[in-house]
Amino acid sequence: MSKIEFDRRDFLKVMGVSGVAATVAGCDMPSYITSEEGAEEVIPYLSPEEFVIPGVGVHYASTCLQCPATCGIRGRVREGRVLKLEGNPKSALNTGKLCQMGQAGLQTHYNPDRLTKPLVRKDGALAEATWEDALALIEEKTGPSSGLSGGRFAWLTGTISGHQSVLLKAHLESLGSSSHFVHEVINTRVWQAVCQDMLGQSMPRLRIDKAKMVLSFGADFLGTWMSPIHFSADYARFRSGEDRGMLVQAEPSMSLTGANADLWVALRPGTEGVMALGLANVLINKERMDASALPAAALELINQYGVSRTTKMTGIAGDRLIRIARHLKERSPSLVLAGASAAGHVGGYQSVQAAMLLNILLGNIDQTIEASGDFALPQLASVSGGTSDLSRFADAAGAGKLDAVFFDGSNPLFAAPNHLGLTEKFDSIPFKVAFSQFMDETTAHADVVLPMASALEDWGTHVAAYQGGDHEIAFQQPLMEPIYPGTRSFGDMLLALNSMRNPGSYDGLEDYYGYLQSAVGSIPGVLKGEDDEAINVSAWNRILQDGRLQMPVDTRAFTSNLSMDDMDVRDADPAFPYYLVPTPRGTLYDGRHANIPWLQESPDQISKVVWNSWAEIHPVTAAKLAVEEGDVITVTTPDGVLEVPVYIHKGIHVDVVAVPMGQGHEDYGRYARGRGVNPLKILQPGSDAKTGELALYGSRAALAATGRAGRLIKMGNTETQHGRKIVATITAEQQRRNEGDS
């Protein structure tokens, strides 16, 4: 594919190498347009390609890769350019809807700071090179004659699935290695581990729409948790009609989901599990709920967390705890969720476990937590990332166990806390190859940089870790010709790497598109009948039009293995009296969207700040420090110091300072570089004992005023409505009286 010279107008002809008809029919074209396979001659613009009608936009289905949720998208393409992304209505995951990060996928694709040419490190600095030189160097270092084998070679990627995952595994196998580190800062690994251990399935289906009450311990399911757009649609159903559900959110600092709660509770970080056990205690002892489903050991543990002890540990008033418990009992079925702020502690697993125990006590299993079953094709299933892989990677690199590492879809040097010392360990790896679209922190330290095609220029298949009902393979197809001819497809690179190790292994396949078509063709009953040799082209075209391939769901019943460990709540260090919370937001996410101008200028959902970092503190804390909004404070942990202006509001626990993640890039293009601070850097060591996930929410900090006023640029000049009827509020009681299903 890359050998052929073409210009933009010839966009779809590129696909002609491996099937003009397929691609052409893969869009929602008016039916009077027919495709003509194999047309090769160059056509002047006055009588353009038949699928290009000047002034008429057509829509192509593809898959959004802005976060690991893999929502379906449809791109509006006109004159060979993609102009706008919408949700794909045929996707069961997001049913035609899209979040702001998804909308901004266009600015990742058209970003002015994309890498356009391969770079190779010479005399300590990265210098432009040809693809041939770069690939020759990779062959020299990792090819069959390099002698490299076994665990001395590793891949480090973000969440990966589908056929990219298959080829990546094949490449690892060809080197005799099994070292695949999958890194994702914002993840649900602890939740998945608890579900796996207690219910026998890591990703049960969560029916927010069926619940009459949702109690969420920091699960920001409308913002960053698991599959936010899917849950947003569920949430809309949960909120409508006469049975309007109630949302209670308990967390240290207000997330987007918390901002929508009927009752938002400021919780001392790390005590989520204590609150869950305290609620279970009230339900059993005061509300006389049947606890026969719980094992004796769990009951014993619950009995230790009476109201007064729970109140003391969590900081939540006893009457409030009792009220929440009563609501939970009255509004059955309910749903208890536990997200990042519950899981991100040394005892994170136990906290999530306690939340799940509450679900079992309340009888929510098989009601609002439904069995889902594994993906029918395990080799395509999502390999979900986490932060334990980051520390394992740092250990391996630090111990000199790695000779060559390939990177894709992850920026570990930005995300790694200082205590991991990753930059030095990374630099000590002899050969590092970055498959990258941007010069991010990790790419800047690589020895070879290969510029990749954007998500909107590439082929791929993706399988969401959380499937919304139907199990689907999501198809990613190019929405336009690559902007930069010097970039290459990640799938093509994987094929090239595999052929490098095993010459001839993928012969007969023109490129990754050809591979995908034949691989999908080998799934029984999809593109071929049992005896058919050739694939069914119209079936293939339909898949590309839909952007989705539905797979049979083999629902497996839950198994239950109820065990319960005691909470592990750490005492405060008097020298560092505050808790540092690195807030995830669905704007800059983990920092990967800091180079998108739309998202930099998109006001934060809570603070309404743009283009910068800020620290959220409570007015009580602000009074103690004698600071006002915009004043700069220092946030000090044993692992470092940040200087950042404050935003003061009451949506935060008194003992918490929250700094959003995403800013503080040293590199990563003109929009990201040198802006704000990165709270991940100063987090303290510590990880969840069971899963090894880093305790991102477990750091302690000291705060001090600097006496300087900083720059806090916000949308809007007022925090309240000053008594005007702008956003009017009525009670749910009134709403229920008047509205049936709406």
Place this chain on the structure above:
Amino acid sequence: MSLVRNFIEDWSRYRRSIDEGGFHEYEHMWGMVIDLDKCTGCNACSVACYAENNLAVVGEDKFENGQGMHWMRIERYWDEPNIGNERVRDTQEHGASFMPMMCQQCNSATCEPVCPVSAAYHTPDGLNAQIYNRCVGSRYCANNCPYRLRYFNFFSYYEDSWPSPLDMQLNPDITVRDKGVMEKCTFCVQRIRSTKNAAKMEDRQVVDGEVQTACQQTCPTSAIVFGDLLDHESDVHKLWHKHQTRLGTTKQKKDNPELRGYRLYEQLNTEPSVTYLERVRDV
């Protein structure tokens, strides 16, 4: 006979004008309903609007000066120190209040009569249109808008807001505005126009749901409903009717005062075409 028919037609037109806030022959009356209980404040609408309408990213300095170009913005309000008799405690225990705010397409718009060159005018679709090439930049309209949602091009943003190849994303269906021009939400008039044209080519009426604004299309909770208020079968009309909001009044008369529909600042007699449904909290 014709005298009687004329009389009946005139009378029904007069009756209708009360509902429609004036004596007009509207082709359509595009209106909106935003359910503040479904709105989660996620901002997807705002970014979708940037993508659809060629809105300039102005950078932090100009944003600080209040020159951000967000036609659709999400305002966030905290509960006040005191609401009625209840004092807000130490935490925002009912979360935040989000307000998606864009041009309300007023039918008695305060921006229109003050324009010295009639760049702000009312279309037969009930839209509050801005004619860019007529605008001389007096900014009287922005001064007069009680919602503060007209945005002025203080600079030629095309010079540095879309460094290549970001400019390839620009929507060719609408313009990129230059320095000295006022702009604002159009209810995605380019989508309305292309749908109307398509319907005309097929010799039929525009069907409800056929025109989707960019913000509505992407809204993850479907909090935004858009359509023709004159089409009595449209979702938007049904919602206005259900919540007993109507045009042509500065104070809604409701059989049931608990119904959630209200128009923002309608007491100013601006006749907005957007009904908001009140936020709900279970307390």
